[in-house]
Amino acid sequence: MIELADIDKTYGVGDVTTQVLKGISFCVEKGEYVAIMGASGTGKTTLMNLVGLLDKPTAGQYRLEDNDVVTLDDEALSHLRNRKIGFVFQQFHLLDRANALRNVMLPLIYADRYPEDAEDRAKKALEAVGLADRMHYNPNKLSGGQQQRVAIARALINDPAIILADEPTGNLDSKSGIEILAIFKRLHKQGRIIIVITHDNNVAEHADRIIVLKDGQIAEDKPIMQPRDAETELKELNNKEGQS
Amino acid sequence: MRILRLTQEGIRALLTHKLRAFFMMAGTLIGVAALTAIMTISMGTARKLKQQASKWPHDVIKVNAGGGKGYTMPQEAITTLLPADAEAIQDQIDNLVLVTSVAEKRGLSIKGNSRQTGTNVFSIQPNWHEVMNWYIDQGESVTDEDIATMARVCVLGATIREELFGEQDPIGEMVQIGNVHLRIKGILKPRGVGTSGRASDDRILVPLSTALRRLFNQEHLSYIRMTVRDPDKIEDTGEIRIERTAEEVRQLLHERHHITPPQEDDFSIVHSSIVIKDIRSISKTTTVLLIVLAGLSLIVGGIVLMNIMLVSVNERTKEIGLRRALGATRGDIFIQFLNESLAVTVVGIVIGGILGWIVSILLVKYRYLSIGNSWGLFALIVLFALLIGIFSGVQPARRAAKLQPVETLR
Numbered sequence: 001m002i003e004l005a006d007i008d009k010t011y012g013v014g015d016v017t018t019q020v021l022k023g024i025s026f027c028v029e030k031g032e033y034v035a036i037m038g039a040s041g042t043g044k045t046t047l048m049n050l051v052g053l054l055d056k057p058t059a060g061q062y063r064l065e066d067n068d069v070v071t072l073d074d075e076a077l078s079h080l081r082n083r084k085i086g087f088v089f090q091q092f093h094l095l096d097r098a099n100a101l102r103n104v105m106l107p108l109i110y111a112d113r114y115p116e117d118a119e120d121r122a123k124k125a126l127e128a129v130g131l132a133d134r135m136h137y138n139p140n141k142l143s144g145g146q147q148q149r150v151a152i153a154r155a156l157i158n159d160p161a162i163i164l165a166d167e168p169t170g171n172l173d174s175k176s177g178i179e180i181l182a183i184f185k186r187l188h189k190q191g192r193i194i195i196v197i198t199h200d201n202n203v204a205e206h207a208d209r210i211i212v213l214k215d216g217q218i219a220e221d222k223p224i225m226q227p228r229d230a231e232t233e234l235k236e237l238n239n240k241e242g243q244s
Numbered sequence: 245m246r247i248l249r250l251t252q253e254g255i256r257a258l259l260t261h262k263l264r265a266f267f268m269m270a271g272t273l274i275g276v277a278a279l280t281a282i283m284t285i286s287m288g289t290a291r292k293l294k295q296q297a298s299k300w301p302h303d304v305i306k307v308n309a310g311g312g313k314g315y316t317m318p319q320e321a322i323t324t325l326l327p328a329d330a331e332a333i334q335d336q337i338d339n340l341v342l343v344t345s346v347a348e349k350r351g352l353s354i355k356g357n358s359r360q361t362g363t364n365v366f367s368i369q370p371n372w373h374e375v376m377n378w379y380i381d382q383g384e385s386v387t388d389e390d391i392a393t394m395a396r397v398c399v400l401g402a403t404i405r406e407e408l409f410g411e412q413d414p415i416g417e418m419v420q421i422g423n424v425h426l427r428i429k430g431i432l433k434p435r436g437v438g439t440s441g442r443a444s445d446d447r448i449l450v451p452l453s454t455a456l457r458r459l460f461n462q463e464h465l466s467y468i469r470m471t472v473r474d475p476d477k478i479e480d481t482g483e484i485r486i487e488r489t490a491e492e493v494r495q496l497l498h499e500r501h502h503i504t505p506p507q508e509d510d511f512s513i514v515h516s517s518i519v520i521k522d523i524r525s526i527s528k529t530t531t532v533l534l535i536v537l538a539g540l541s542l543i544v545g546g547i548v549l550m551n552i553m554l555v556s557v558n559e560r561t562k563e564i565g566l567r568r569a570l571g572a573t574r575g576d577i578f579i580q581f582l583n584e585s586l587a588v589t590v591v592g593i594v595i596g597g598i599l600g601w602i603v604s605i606l607l608v609k610y611r612y613l614s615i616g617n618s619w620g621l622f623a624l625i626v627l628f629a630l631l632i633g634i635f636s637g638v639q640p641a642r643r644a645a646k647l648q649p650v651e652t653l654r
């Protein structure tokens with residue numbers, strides 16, 4: 001599905017260059033849930049931008065499904081992003097002046113064919129993240145957790161095969177964080193690839209594989225035998241709240 | 245359809261920033277409004293002047309008292325144009341058919357049939373009718389004898405007759421101007437609105453001598469009017485006859501009034517080719533100036549539009565990056581931002597065009613102007629404004645499209 005081979009990424013031109021990624025190689029198969037960890041500045045976001053087709057590697061090979069990504073032009077990459085990848089950012093990146101529904105519909109504008117049931121699809125996506133009653137709210141009237149769930153609904157609207165999340169819980173309290181992770185768990189069960197970048201072990205332990213970056217290289221790439229289950233944790237949390 | 249969705253996005257962005265959109269629009273709006281108003285008014289005025297010029301008989305030369313360029317009215321304060329000048333013109337200038345002298349006063353009070361009103365008094369000679377090609381309807385006109393005896397008689401225009409006497413027969417009745425009583429000898433044929441746009445039937449004709457001595461108590465004339473035989477004939481010198489004759493009249497009057505150019509004339513000469521030249525110069529100088537000003541406002545508006553868009557692009561880098569991440573191509577971003585500028589321009593053109601019309605209609609109401617329209621010129625204005633809109637929109641849109649999503653999303 002995702003196949004990276006000997007990826008280098010160097011920022012800057014001329015004398016002042018920094019090589020951020022050095023010979024990264026890994027594959028992610030359909031249905032995997034991967035956490036990418038590493039100290040600040042080791043190149044996690046850089047890697048996500050490459051995987052997410054927002055940037056091109058300086059050297060190396062990248063195959064996404066049948067596409068040799070390195071050879072594609074801007075237009076082809078944009079279409080591929082639109083169809084295959086759903087982004088979730090730490091800062092949510094919602095349009096302030098548009099309500100939740102319009103934010104969720106945004107990727108459809110750039111789809112090859114605008115679906116006739118666009119609004120219904122957006123409503124369903126919002127229902128799926130538990131925001132059916134907040135559809136007409138603008139982001140400034142939503143909590144951080146709710147905003148991030150709108151962003152996830154937006155990422156899901158084109159039914160992408162891959163969800164890329166960079167510190168999705170970084171700006172959230174632990175309860176909201178668990179809610180997000182529970183949604184990811186469900187998306188994972190639907191067969192999507194989930195890639196989550198995080199500093200937080202409590203987040204990474206929900207994945208079934210952890211890749212650790214260090215100084216632009218893969219220091220560790222290990223499976224998790226017993227991943228935590230956010231959905232049950234959330235239920236327990238809710239029960240506890242109900243009791244107290 | 246994709247382009248429609250992109251345009252819709254652009255319009256949404258404008259609607260959420262209405263004040264910004266207004267400032268982006270202002271230059272186009274004002275420029276188009278000004279150009280439209282100038283266009284309609286100058287077209288209308290030119291058309292009106294042309295109509296007047298075509299009414300001006302092509303064999304007539306008129307010498308007005310008082311200087312000034314071309315198509316002017318006689319000036320009352322000038323007392324130097326005398327009946328002797330008319331006689332000299334008659335005696336010394338060739339190719340003239342008729343020469344007639346007129347002294348006029350406008351807005352005098354007149355009494356008759358125990359009613360009172362205001363009218364314009366024209367003091368004339370018997371050949372006035374022939375020169376003006378305007379004759380008597382009932383009764384008779386001023387005769388040479390009336391002139392010789394300074395007879396207290398007059399001829400009424402249709403309007404003043406109606407006002408004072410209604411359906412009654414006024415011939416033989418008396419009217420009073422100042423403290424002079426005049427017997428009505430005849431009625432002029434109705435003529436409607438004259439070349440100057442004033443009602444021509446609101447007038448009373450009096451023998452020239454009577455008017456000068458008894459009514460106005462003055463020596464001087466308002467104007468001398470003459471007709472030229474074969475006015476279009478080309479003379480041996482290559483000049484057109486009417487122009488040649490006008491020049492001879494000018495020289496004669498220079499001599500008689502002791503004027504040596506560059507000293508200013510105390511009279512002005514009008515004939516049909518001067519009237520036409522005059523129209524050309526009016527439409528040229530004023531409209532060119534106004535068009536340049538309005539064009540500048542469009543260009544300045546374009547620069548403002550471009551700068552606001554550039555600021556807007558800088559403010560919205562995050563949004564642009566996000567849209568790129570969600571699948572917008574460079575072209576999509578370009579089109580969205582260009583269409584923002586275009587939408588503003590188009591709305592500015594529409595409102596500006598309507599505003600221009602309203603302004604010209606209002607101006608016409610309050611001033612002595614007329615409106616006309618040329619779709620060709622209007623299309624040119626629209627095209628010009630659109631081009632400036634596109635030109636101003638392209639640069640910001642290109643900058644927006646060039647932004648790298650990775651740079652903008654941090």
Ligand SMILES: Nc1ncnc2c1ncn2[C@@H]1O[C@H](COP(=O)(O)OP(=O)(O)OP(=O)(O)O)[C@@H](O)[C@H]1O
Binds near residue numbers: 018020039040041046
């Ligand atoms: N556009 C750029 N130009 C130059 N250097 C860059 C650019 N983007 C990132 N870098 C550098 O590359 C390195 C890796 O950055 P990156 O954002 O990928 O780190 P990260 O692992 O995501 O860190 P964090 O955990 O703090 O988010 C950093 O040293 C950063 O300064």
Ligand SMILES: [Mg+2]
Binds near residue numbers: 046
């Ligand atoms: Mg990062």
